[in-house]
Amino acid sequence: NPSRFPQEYLHHFYGYQPEPDRRKRAAASRDDSHQTRGFCDKVKKMQRFFGLTPDGKLSQETLTVMKKPRCGLSDVEPHGATVRWTKRTISYRTLKNQACHRKTSRTLKAIRTALKLWSSVSLIRFRRREAKEADVSIAFVSGDHGDGSPFSGKGGALAHAFLPGLGIGGDVHFDSAEEWTLNSTGISLPVVAAHEFGHALGLSHSPDPGSIMYPAYNFAPSLELSFDDVKSIQHLYGENPNFHLQSLKRPPPKTPDKCDPDLSFDAVTELQQEVVFFKDRFMWRKHPSFVETRITLISNLWSNSVPSHLDAVYENVEKNFILFFKGDQYWKVQQLILQEGFPRNISDLGFPSRIKSVDAALHFRDDRYTVFFTGHECWRYNELRAVMEGSPMLIEQHWLEIPFPIDAAVYYEGFVNFFKGNKQYKYDFGQNRVVSVSSANDLMDCEMGKSNKHAL
Structure with missing residues (x-):
């Protein structure tokens, strides 16, 4: 139902709570301005997050941004140093599945590339395990896959991950209905994997559009962490000494700052x-x-x-x-x-x-x-x-x-x-x-x- 889509989006990603139907009918006879105001506030919050004009209206461009492929996690649940792995070596395994059975070696390579982004700048290490138990289980699944967050098919939520912890904690799920690729056509697996592994390590969504932790899918020709991503992961797990030397030669990219006195425009x-x-x-x-x-x-x-x-x-x-x-x-x-x-x-x-x-x-x-x-x-x-x-x-x-x-x-x-x-x-x-x-x-x-x- 197209008219329900914005409500569902704001409920899922911005914590909007629609009135239950029975209470809604009772309230309708009185005054529903409180409900409308709550909805508008969430629209404004979403618009601010994505750099849109925060007028609280469901304009064509606001709906366009809502419909963009993105990560399945909420944008309003910040968590800082509280949730992280207490060890430095994290084990991971990829679950066998039909969806990408033919491309296993390429899939593994994409996953290794994404993990290396984080380990090359911090003191965290990743070790692949074939055994049943691993800290991070990686799976390609579709629809309702038993974790309470079903995928909706092509587009919309591409993947989601769970914060560090036991059991499902740290696990990463990719929607197998997407057209996963290793380049710019379709949805780039290395780009989405890098983002989801950020969550699996304890990072939340960033409103910085240059960050790999920005919630909307965005293909950049070179896959790299931004200056803010590097600072965030090092805050949790310390700095890799090799990275320190590299960054002196070539620092990670900073998102342009509108208040930078040297800013110029294209x-x-x-x-x-x-x-x-x-x-x-x-x-x-x-x-x-x-x-x-x-x-x-x-x-x-x-x-x-x-x-x-x-x-x-x-x-x-x-x-x-x-x-x-x-x-x-x-x-x-x-x-x-x-x-x-x-x-x-x-x-x-x-x-x-x-x-x-x-x-x-x-x-x-x-x-x-x-x-x-x-x-x-x-x-x-x-x-x-x-x-x-x-x-x-x-x-x-x-x-x-x-x-x-x-x-x-x-x-x-x-x-x-x-x-x-x-x-x-x-x-x-x-x-x-x-x-x-x-x-x-x-x-x-x-x-x-x-x-x-x-x-x-």
Whole structure:
């Protein structure tokens, strides 16, 4: 039942307790505002966790994120140093089963890869056992498999794990109905296994979208723990001395922080009432009605149809589509769905073959045109007629005092904001000049030294 889905999702992952039917009927004659308020609060909590606008409404994008494949564990049961293994060597075994019987050696390799992520940074060790008893039992199961948390078939919950402990404690279950793979097609077993083993070692879900412990499934080309994952596991089990030396050369990746004074952006665009800032595989959304600008994954909203590390993005509000640019390709998305025939080459928009990428796209809603910036040139694109107008102009002649090549540009509250490195240039059309220069993250809510680390 589609109307029950959000209730079930919030019940399972955010502790929402719907009124039992009998009490509901009795309450309906009085006032159900308390019930509605409780539901809205849980929707807001979920929206904050995923970096959505926390308005408590079941918008299309909120439902899209709810329907994304994810881990089966709740997002609101934090547990820190209280639940962990008291020993340093953990035994594991994989249970024989029909679902992946043919691929046993590849499955084992994926599991070893995922376990090694955690053991290479901490003092924990894993030993495989053939015997019946092991600390961590790994199984591919389907539907109701006797632990009170049935799987629902393809999509939805991909896997779940139990916190360290005796019996079922530490065990990891994968839904055999999923299309498990070792790469980016289907659902990547190493990625999901790394996440679930984090739980089996005592870690809870993280609201940091760069963390392997983030609950939504997200395929990243290189499987590695984030800076926060490393700190969390070392807090429980100590630091591997070999890792210490490696990390001096190549520290684990940190999720970009909106309050970092050196922050720069890949692209910035208006999106309905919001301004959206893109960086690597992340984005921040600034909404006029909400103070806090939260980080989320680009793929949370546009699944994997849109690439990371973008060059430029803009929304044509009138025709209700968004264009994303990377290298010589562009993607067209309408209502969160990639349109057929995309990505296409940017030459389709009228760029000559010498132009290999776009630095920034600046869309003017009211005048229905877009300015593209490439190196030291800018181009004017007529959105109504869908043609490039005339020949390119020099940025230094048309946009005085703007350094080039630029990173991003957006029209915001009557000014054009240009971004280059960690600087933002506010440009006044009327005076045809830069009226102020500030840090690139000036539009983020950083006045109190806040960062991505937010209390839910």
